[in-house]
Amino acid sequence: MPSRSREIASVFARRWGRASVDSGLGLRGGTRRREAFARETRLAFEELGPAFIKLGQMMSVRPDVFSSELVFELSALQDSVAPAPFEAIREVIEDEFARPVDELFDDLDPVPVASASVAQVHRARLRADSPVAWGPALAAGTVVAVKVLKPGVRAAITGDLELSRRLARRLAIVRPREGWTLAAFIEEFERSLGRELDMREEGRTADRFAFDFRDDEQVRVPTVAWGRTTRRVLTMEYLEGWRLSELDEARRAGVDAYGLAEHGATAFMRQVLVHGRYHADLHPANLFVTPDDRIAYLDFGIVGIVTPDERRHIAHVLAALVFRDPDRALRASSELGVEVPPEQRDALARDLGALMDRTLADERDVRHFGKGFLSLLGDYGVEIPVGYGLLVKSLVTVEGVARALYPGIDIIETSRPFVTRILVEQELTMSRLLERGPAAVRAALGELLA
């Protein structure tokens, strides 16, 4: 067995052995056992490096395949890895541009401001003007964040992927869900990783996001300096601010935490319901608060897409949450591909209603609702479409982020006016009126003549 395979096998054996002990050798309840295994799996992924961290991040957005315990545990993956030596980073930059770093940037700081599994970020100043996709060009002297792919990362990941493929062939029997195979998942992971290892993809997504929110003064997305961006180097405007872990300092500086939490929740609804593209990988490291009371979004690795038709049904699901209406939630969900067998519908609606009463009645707790809802669908054997699962999980994450900003916030309540306006706009289109008008007139006449 090659040494890397031995290392992987030994880490999982040790971690899962500990999970077995923590869960009383499997004698404790299902949830406790799944939580223990989820926690140790996350720690194993962190220990095993870039490919596994990325694999874990991808698994964390697939509640349609993995248990909700594993999905939410993997959302907490710490993607903070020791930085590569500055000399190696400098070599990557010089190799990408075939020019000395001093001709590209001034004051490139050898100490990185952030270091994750596949890339690290250094602060610098642009040496010359750089064109941008939208808005005025970034002028020479602008402070920028230079995100550089770590040397050797591609080779390390490719090696681990080859091992994973072999493992997947041996574990072909593992099928957490009908029609799902480990080999297909590894293939999908490889494709998504390919996009993530190309920095230009992230730059394009950031540009699109900035364009979508061009009229929103409170949302800030760093501008990409395309003249200093290649496959392995992404140069973006450097934004000053506080991470969510440094909010005490932000509050002392007078930042309106409630306003930002409220705006952040509404901005998410706007991404989903208006633009049909949303940041599906929000976590404390991916956004911060700026001194001029804005929310700055970073790192656009995972983006969820929804079609115009889906947007309408999602708005109805959200309205169902507001009014705690399980029938309406299931009706709109079925339009989004959540197929509940007719013989189970009443029982599921009853359980969903009870879950809504427990988690969405007085103090709304979207996290517990989201986790409970996904588990409930799993318990009833209802298949969860990929996009639907990702959306529920993202909504839970948005609540987490909003509560990090302002613990008492109720994101359903704060986004209610926005969602209602979208619903009214959607329902009052001429085509919808023509579609529903005759039925409405019949109902009104029936009422009058009764």
Added chain:
Amino acid sequence: MTDDLIRLLASWQLVHEMADEGLKAAVERGRETGVEGMRSGPDAFVDGLTALVDEEKERLKTALTSGGDVASVSEGLVDAEALEEIRFEIGELKGRMETLQTTLDAIARKLSGSGGGE
């Protein structure tokens, strides 16, 4: 006969006056409850809708008094949005070309072994 005609016209005027007052009151109520209040019941929905229609009427009035063409008001908005979208897509393409040019220049520099400036 004249009295009857006057009475008929008076009734007609009264109906209009009452409808006008009713409409104004509905607009007022709709404005107070806002769009979010529209879901609380059929009456609230009608009030909200009346307020939305009134807002649109005011926009049209402004467009007409400023010499604009009624039909072009909403079309103009759509055109402006489409134009911005196209501008963005062109900017996006320019960004792609810029990064490709950078890579091409880097390859050319490596091949020629010059390593010169821009």
